[in-house]
Amino acid sequence: MKTKVQAGGVSQSPVIDIQDLSLVFKTADGPVNALHEISLTVQRGDFVSFIGPSGCGKTTLLRVIADLEQPTGGRIQVNGMSPHEARLARAYGYVFQAAALYPWRTIERNVALPLEIAGIGRDEQRRRVDQFLELVELQDFKKKFPWQLSGGMQQRASIARALCVRPELLLMDEPFGALDEIVRDHLNEQLLKLWLKTNKTIVFVTHSIPEAVFLSKRIVVMSPRPGRVIDIIDTNFPTQRTLDIRETPEFIEIAHRVREGLRSGHD
């Protein structure tokens, strides 16, 4: 699978290419520099985390990639297109802070929603829904309504919903932020397996240092006022890792470097 992707000419270019990107919100209290001259590339198959304190622009940056916010300066390309074109081409799946499942739809109909919108046939819808519900281990709950499921299960369903349009790119905005630590650990492990299995490019926003270090190949440390990138850290953990690596010196060292970066940005 991987060799096939790399064989294509286009695939050598980065999935996300950001140059000097800025975003200024106009508010009643004057302009707010949400993003300040950010440059960043995300390669195919990467797992990149944005980490930083609240107000550092990490969610805004993800929303710019998803065409949910419009930048006021700089250049951004997603899959070689503008974010607007990428959105209409359904190049990405987006997982929000909350599951945002529609309560009047069963789990399977929720997962099928983006397929319905894209005008994909009923049979194909059913096939894909089954496939991705199995991937997030919810196949036994497909006839249930979202409010009958726990928060962790709801978030897994929303991940299946984001994946079922088969996007190259998965954008996740603090998807496990509202869950308790045990559920979050479990879902982190599952997400890692899912990333290895599907070979997607994942951009993941979080404010949890252990979560970022455990999941990512690259960690983008951001700082607020104005929102900017202050450090980019590459990790080199084995691909088949479990939560145990959080006890290793390498893990602790990287976590330390992230924390230092966050602290320096806070002055």
Next chain:
Amino acid sequence: MKKSASKQLSLATTAMDGASTGFAGATNRSAPVLGQPPRMFLGLGRGLLLLGMVLVAAGYSLVYLHQHPGAVAIGFWLSVLLFWAMTWIGINAVAEFETLHKNLQRLIDVLVPLCFGMWILYLWEVITVGFGVPKVLLPAPSDIALRLVSSLDILRKDFYQTFAKAVLSGYIMGCGAGFLTAILADRFDFLRRGLLPLGNLVSALPIIGVAPIMVMWFGFDWQSKAAVVVIMTFFPMLINTVTGLNAVATMERDLMYSYGASYNQTLLKLRLPTALPFLFDALKINSTLAMIGAIVAEFFGTPIVGMGFRISTEVGRMNIDMVWAEIVVAALAGSAFYGITALLERYFTFWHPAQRH
């Protein structure tokens, strides 16, 4: 379709009862059918026995009362007091009983207000007949019932004229027009900005002032009453629909946007379902408003049939029991109308937190 929805409903309740969602059904089935200690049934039985005794005794007291109207002794009033105490204790015992068995619980939930209502009717009957209250002031329930039964034909015609013709047609037209206007106002912003402030103005119009004008415009028959109902129901529906369409949370809207969904797709798959509870609120409010509007509008000119017409003319002829009979019909029809709307609401918005039992 209907079957699957009711299945979903029962699924919802079992999942909430059980500790584990997956096996909730199984745990429920293995539980005893009536999970109560026998002591509780003893209390229920005692309460029911007491209520039954009161029922028989009160029945005899009514027979006695009607043989001596306006001339009962102090002993009679003391026994009424005794029945009252017995009913209190009886209802208390029944109301305390709680069970997981759904049908039994439903029966008890109906029984308690039924006893209350019967007791109010009994008091009304005993006081009006016992003290010889003039019928012009307050007829006894028995008088009203007699009049109701003997005038069924007139009542049926009045009901047909007022409810089936004026209320229903006005309600459907008013709610339908309000809904469609809301969709248009949502699509074209100038409509929303221009129309909604006017809507508040029109909904503040006094019905008493509008009704005679509608009679001038649309004639004496049901059309003018339907017009009044349209005016009364249009704006609640319009305002609630507009509010409901905009009640969508940011995240859910962003989700649709990220899919590149069109206006119509977002409307059909997200915004209308979100607006449904608001729509049903308007439908319920309007079911009551429509009854009031049609009856009051008939006070201002009507052919010689209709509930409002009957009330206004029979008051003039001092036939107060006939007025009460019409009120009974209006109350029953209004409750049924509201109840059916509420049932439809439960069926269509079963997923809403307010409907999940």
